[in-house]
Amino acid sequence: QKTKQLACQDSRKTKEVHEEGSLEGMTNEIEDYYKRWLEQKWNSMMLKPKGVPEAVVHKDYRLWFEAAVKGDWKKIEKILNENRRAMITSVMEIKNDHLTMLDVAIMAAQDQLVEKLVKHFLPKCECLNPNRALCYAARGGRVRMVKALVDKIDREFTIIHDALDLAMRHAFENKEVIWCLARSLKCTPKREIMLSLICSGYMDICLYLAHKYPESLKFEDREDAIILHFLALLSGYFRSGFIPLYLVNTSFDDSENTKIAQVLNRMKTSLWNFATVPTPFIRRSGEMKFTHTCSLDLAKLALTKMNKKFDASEMVEILLTSGVVLDAASRGVVEIVDLCLKKFPELLWNNNFKEELRKEIVEGRHVELFRLLRQYNPSRCFAGIDESKRMIRTEALIKWSPRCVPPDVSGAAFLLQRELQWFQAMSAGASVSKWLKFQLHKKPLWEVFVEQQKELFKEAEQWMKDTSSSCSLVATLIITVAFAAAFTVPGGNNGSMGIPIFLNRGSFMVFAVADGLALLSSVTATLMFLTILTSRYTIEDFLQSLPSKMVMGLTFLILSLASMLVAFSSALTIVLSERLKWIYIPITLLASFPVVLFAILQLPLYIEMVESTYWPRLYRPLKLWK
Numbered sequence: 001q002k003t004k005q006l007a008c009q010d011s012r013k014t015k016e017v018h019e020e021g022s023l024e025g026m027t028n029e030i031e032d033y034y035k036r037w038l039e040q041k042w043n044s045m046m047l048k049p050k051g052v053p054e055a056v057v058h059k060d061y062r063l064w065f066e067a068a069v070k071g072d073w074k075k076i077e078k079i080l081n082e083n084r085r086a087m088i089t090s091v092m093e094i095k096n097d098h099l100t101m102l103d104v105a106i107m108a109a110q111d112q113l114v115e116k117l118v119k120h121f122l123p124k125c126e127c128l129n130p131n132r133a134l135c136y137a138a139r140g141g142r143v144r145m146v147k148a149l150v151d152k153i154d155r156e157f158t159i160i161h162d163a164l165d166l167a168m169r170h171a172f173e174n175k176e177v178i179w180c181l182a183r184s185l186k187c188t189p190k191r192e193i194m195l196s197l198i199c200s201g202y203m204d205i206c207l208y209l210a211h212k213y214p215e216s217l218k219f220e221d222r223e224d225a226i227i228l229h230f231l232a233l234l235s236g237y238f239r240s241g242f243i244p245l246y247l248v249n250t251s252f253d254d255s256e257n258t259k260i261a262q263v264l265n266r267m268k269t270s271l272w273n274f275a276t277v278p279t280p281f282i283r284r285s286g287e288m289k290f291t292h293t294c295s296l297d298l299a300k301l302a303l304t305k306m307n308k309k310f311d312a313s314e315m316v317e318i319l320l321t322s323g324v325v326l327d328a329a330s331r332g333v334v335e336i337v338d339l340c341l342k343k344f345p346e347l348l349w350n351n352n353f354k355e356e357l358r359k360e361i362v363e364g365r366h367v368e369l370f371r372l373l374r375q376y377n378p379s380r381c382f383a384g385i386d387e388s389k390r391m392i393r394t395e396a397l398i399k400w401s402p403r404c405v406p407p408d409v410s411g412a413a414f415l416l417q418r419e420l421q422w423f424q425a426m427s428a429g430a431s432v433s434k435w436l437k438f439q440l441h442k443k444p445l446w447e448v449f450v451e452q453q454k455e456l457f458k459e460a461e462q463w464m465k466d467t468s469s470s471c472s473l474v475a476t477l478i479i480t481v482a483f484a485a486a487f488t489v490p491g492g493n494n495g496s497m498g499i500p501i502f503l504n505r506g507s508f509m510v511f512a513v514a515d516g517l518a519l520l521s522s523v524t525a526t527l528m529f530l531t532i533l534t535s536r537y538t539i540e541d542f543l544q545s546l547p548s549k550m551v552m553g554l555t556f557l558i559l560s561l562a563s564m565l566v567a568f569s570s571a572l573t574i575v576l577s578e579r580l581k582w583i584y585i586p587i588t589l590l591a592s593f594p595v596v597l598f599a600i601l602q603l604p605l606y607i608e609m610v611e612s613t614y615w616p617r618l619y620r621p622l623k624l625w626k
Contacts, residue, residue, distance in 0.1 A: 019213075038366055038367065054094055054095055055092065055145055057091065058090065061089065061091040061092075064091045065101075066093070067079070068228065069110075070108075070110075071105070071110035071113045073113055073116055076113070088100060100558045101117065101421055102118075102133055103133060108116055109140065112144075114137070114144070115145075118148040131159045133149055134150070134160070135148045135159075135166050137149055137163075138164070138171065139166045141167065141170070141171030141173070142177070143176045145178065145436070146163070146180050147180065156279060160185050161187055161193075162188070164181040164185060164193060168196040168197065172200045178202060182205050182208060183208075185209070188215045189216050191227075191419050194209065194216055194227065195230060198227070201291060206298060206299045209302070210439060211379060214305070226301050227298075228324055228336075229322060229324050229327065231302070231333075232324050232325075232331070233328075233331065234295075234329035234333075234457070235333050237292065238333050238334070240242060259460060261619070296335050296339075298335055299339060300339060301514055303339060312346075315343075316347060319340055319344065319347060320353055324336070324340065325337055325341075326356055327359055328340075329360040329361055329366065329369055330363070332366040339619045348376060354373075358373060360396055361373060362422070362426065365422060368617075371617065371620060372622045373619045374622075375622055375623055398449055399452075409469060410608065411460075411463045411467065412459035413467075414547060414608075415460070416457060416460040417543060417613070418618075419610065422618065423449055424543070425619060453539070457539055461537050464550065465532075467505060468529040468530075468553070469529075469533065471525065471553060471557055472526050472529035472530065472533070474557065475525040475556075475557055475560065476526060477517075478518060478522035478557075478564055481518075481564065482515050482519035482564065483519060485515050485521065486515055486516070488509070489508075489512075490508070490574045507573050507577070508574055510566065511545055511567050511570040514570060515564075517560075517563040518560045518564045518567060521559040521562075524556045525553050525554075525556035525557040528552050528556065531549055532546060532549050534550075544613070547612070548613050551610055551613050558606075561594075565591045565594065565595075566591070569584075569588065569590075569591040573587055
């Protein structure tokens, strides 16, 4: 045992010695690493030149600099009264640029101080650099500074043009600054500024400059169609809203400087702000409508300028070679395509161009452009049928991409319906030609189309089943409530006769009719949804059968919900009218709230479902000349 104890003690000591040795080794390694790092750091600092600050404040004018940064007008006014040359004295130096108190105040965003300093300018302040001051203010997006400095600058020079260029680069989100500089501009803006305005979405400012300086849209050669091509690529600028244009706030555009126009503009601005503060979607729709109108006017102006510079044959060649119409068609910009075809109808007499245009329209699933091309197709009168072009058109029809999904489709089932409508519209004699084989040993067009839409078909089937199940559950609940309300009328029945006590009141008759209508409508809706659930779900059923049943079921379900609200409101009026004669007013207002909510959220989609099922726009040609 003693031998074992001694052996254990020796092992422990050996272990401790090893641990101490390992710790000492680690400590030495850390110290060596630290010494090497310190030596490298010291060597790099010795080799590196001593840092010199980029911004240096002159020690004699330190108080002037601090007063300008803090916006202390009292101190600066005292300095200006003592030394009139203090306005042009350099108080700070940044990379060999000498900055005055005005420059420092602009960089420090002291709007009020800059306005007061500008008032102390001499009529012709030759020693001061207003170009630099205005450019600093434009770069910073300071509206009050820009307005104060513009009045002190000779507008015949390019100072304002340079400031506008800087504002578009560095303060493009501040539209009021850009409007102020654009109105003060006295020279033709460069093309880069016009393109920057278009990219930033300031179509009204671009249109204003284009009317004021027609040379800004000059076209010297065929490559100058870039502005029209730029507009064709910006499909977001051609989505019109539903707000009338005369209600849209255009307060920045004060090109009409008459007093009556200014008063009317202020009144319109006040009404617009009052109406759009609680409802932002109205403001967005109005701004979209205004942008759409300005974009269309700018496109018309650019096309008119081009037409004056070149003759008709050259214009047709420019439009064919530049790809303006094809790019606009691929992005669904109906306005550009319609404008070009109205100005130059002979474009569609070129069969190759027409086929390329049709291919872009079909690939993007642009309904309005297809309607336009379907109505106006003169080349079919003399052009023969080219099988290669037909195959290209077929590939465009079968091709599927996420950009084909339109924003007005309510679900996968109606998206599949839209695809089937495209197939039917593109296939001449669809009942026969969809089974024909264009080439030997290859699948017919219909089978290829079905295989391509296999995933969409599964989603449509699942969507139809889920929607029918949910709606049938709601309709069943309405049946239960309406059936129970028919036997528990408000006020009760006469004990001896069983006749309702309030039978002679008009509100009771409203309750009875609304409750009966709710019951019958909900039963009909339930039957329609059950019919959908028990359908066979073939792809042909999604063209007409299933969508029409879904629309009818939703229609009766909405009618039952509305009838239930009317029945509830009339029952509540019967119960409370004895004590509160005016109770029908708040009850009617509260009952109308769900109706308004439905009209805002679901009515557009419901109307689109009805139109797509019973009167699809794809089958209705659109006239080019109305």
